[in-house]
Amino acid sequence: MIVTIDGPAGAGKTTVSRLLADRLGYTYVDTGALYRGIAYMARQKGIAPEDDEALAALCADLNLAFVADGAGHRLIANGIDVTDHIRTPEISMLASAVSARPIVRDFLLDIQRAMGRRKAAVFEGRDMGTVVFPEADVKFFLDASAQTRAQRRYKEIAHRTAQSLADVQRDMARRDANDQSRAVAPLKPAPDAICIDSSALTIEAVVTQMLDHIENA
Numbered sequence: 001m002i003v004t005i006d007g008p009a010g011a012g013k014t015t016v017s018r019l020l021a022d023r024l025g026y027t028y029v030d031t032g033a034l035y036r037g038i039a040y041m042a043r044q045k046g047i048a049p050e051d052d053e054a055l056a057a058l059c060a061d062l063n064l065a066f067v068a069d070g071a072g073h074r075l076i077a078n079g080i081d082v083t084d085h086i087r088t089p090e091i092s093m094l095a096s097a098v099s100a101r102p103i104v105r106d107f108l109l110d111i112q113r114a115m116g117r118r119k120a121a122v123f124e125g126r127d128m129g130t131v132v133f134p135e136a137d138v139k140f141f142l143d144a145s146a147q148t149r150a151q152r153r154y155k156e157i158a159h160r161t162a163q164s165l166a167d168v169q170r171d172m173a174r175r176d177a178n179d180q181s182r183a184v185a186p187l188k189p190a191p192d193a194i195c196i197d198s199s200a201l202t203i204e205a206v207v208t209q210m211l212d213h214i215e216n217a
């Protein structure tokens, strides 16, 4: 059983996906973390996000894995725990940039599908329902107004960055534009996705709606 949750940054995907997976007793897979892991490793090696040749070499030599850690997961890249380094505004933008490169998407496609074969799971990302798991059992597209999304993200990171709300809103708009306009696997709802706007909904209300849809699927 595979449930997919796609949508733009700040729509509440992570919180909702975690809770939903927990209620269903499924594994939760944050595919954005994989793109962030590649972005982080590329930056460590001084690789530009447009350098396909260097990105190919990086991927050929890269082992990315999630390791369970209490209620969450740690991301391990070539044996190194990179979890605490991948949530900065810089890595967010770099992840969006490397995610537009087909070589990176192809590399992660196989990894994500292999994860999907292992266990019932909730997969969170941008192209889960459209490209990675077109046959998923239930697909959701979670959205919210640009202002709501920026405010949520700002609240989440305010204690650890110097970014203002306006900075967060600007970065988010740039990232949305990148993610929606790229040629390969752009961010968009699958034709058979259930679209939920979370702007005026609590997390609990979103999860309840999703559980109802899954029960009736």
Ligand code: DC
Pocket: 009, 031, 032, 033, 035, 036, 092, 095, 096, 099, 100, 124, 125, 126, 127, 128, 175, 179
């Ligand atoms: O979900 P996130 O904000 O952690 O994702 C970081 C970036 O990774 C996002 O801007 C686009 C890219 N991404 C993607 O292209 N496809 C996915 N399935 C998940 C993330």
